[in-house]
Amino acid sequence: MHRVAVLALDGVIPFELSIPSRIFCSATTDDGAPLYEVVTCTVDGGPVRTAADFSISVANDASVLATADTVVIPSPTWTGSLSPEAATALASVRPGTRMVSICLGAYVLAAAGLLNDRPATTHWMHSEEFQARFPRVRVNEDVLFVDDGDVLTSAGAAAGVDLCLHLVRRDHGSAVANVVARRCVVPPWRDGGQAQYVSRPVQEPATATTASAREWALTRLSAVVGLDEWAARAGMSRRTFTRRFRDEVGLSPGQWLTRQRVELARDLLETTELPVDAVAEQAGFGTAAAMRHHLRTAVGTSPLSYRRTFHAS
Known part of the structure; x- marks a missing residue:
């Protein structure tokens, strides 16, 4: 069983601390056997202050980090430096262990040197300061999460849900991840990135949106979706x-359409016996070479x- 260790540091945000347990513990085999074990720890095994008006007690100290397959760092209250105790705890993690941060947890990974010369993200409100503090990190402030193989980072708060679902999908496929999403009553995949959550003037209620046009495109992924026809469905000019x-989405129409086709292709590859050429055609890529690239x-x-x-099978 894959062991996930969650390290609660001083000032941890309770919501983000709860995400790994809620998502990973909802992942099971068809007969109900758990696919993950989630253990929560603090540096010394003692209670830790949260960002709310209460503290939490855990059953483990940081020694469990050395037994983990994945280590998750939820947002702590960042003091500008990594405590010697936290640094020692992170140093005990075995080489090759998957390291994951939620929101400001990226500061901890960066301070430990784990994000040097790697792509990463954090909450958009802090990305500029984060980049200034850690200039060797390649910060992408527009995405919900960054998967760089053995090191993964998420944007603010609920983006931790997106990242943990992504890990379930990566480990066990879309079917299992979709079941987890339904159990947790969250979308299995959110379109776009952080750009859609950055403050901007609120549209008037009567302003047209692209939602109906996106729904229309989803019904014809196997066909050519021309931008002019797509815009006409929304009653707008192409521009x-x-x-x-x-x-609204944080992606261009073409980027969004490609993402939907990739997800359809993944589903068909997982759940059908269709030849690769037929999957490419049904998913709207036209050729197996194009689907292979995307x-x-x-x-x-x-x-x-x-x-x-x-x-x-």
């Missing part, structure tokens, strides 16, 4: 549609390798 789409970009593997790993 207005493109601008409004990016404002799947490798999205998940880092080929269609056949993905099917071998995640097909139900």
Whole structure:
């Protein structure tokens, strides 16, 4: 069983501390056997102050980090430096262990040197200060999370849910991740990135949106979706549609459409026996070569390798 250790540091945000347990403990086999064990620890095993008006007690000290397959750092109250005790705790993590941060937990990973010369994200409100403090980190403030293989970082608060679901999907496939999402009553995948949550003037209620046009596109992923026809479905000019789409979703229409097609292709590879060429056609990529390119970009593997790993059989 995959062991996830969650390190609660001083001033931890309770909501973010609870995310790993809620998501990973909801992942089970078809017969109900758990796929993950989640253990929570503090540096010394004693109670830790949270960012709310209460403290928490845990059953473990940081020695459990050395037994973990994945270590998660939820947001602490950042003091500007890593305490010697926390540094010692992180140093005990075995090489090759997957390291994950939620929101300002990225500060901890960066202070430990784990994000040097790597891509990462954190809450958009802190990204500029984070980049100034850790100039060797390649900060991407627009995304909900960054997967750099053995080190993963998420944006603020609920983006930790997105990242943990992504890990379940990466470990066990979309079908298991979708079940977890339904059990937790959250979307299995959120479109766009942090840009859609940055403060901007509120639209008037009567202002048209691209939602209905996106729903229309989802019903015809296997066909050519022309931008002009797509914009017409929303009652907008091509230019207005493109601008409004990016404002609402955080992606261009083309980027969003590719993402939906990749998700459809993944589902077909996992749940059907269709040949790769047929999957590419049904997912709207046209050719297996095009699908292979986009799947490798999205998940880092080929269609056949993905099917071998995640097909139900």
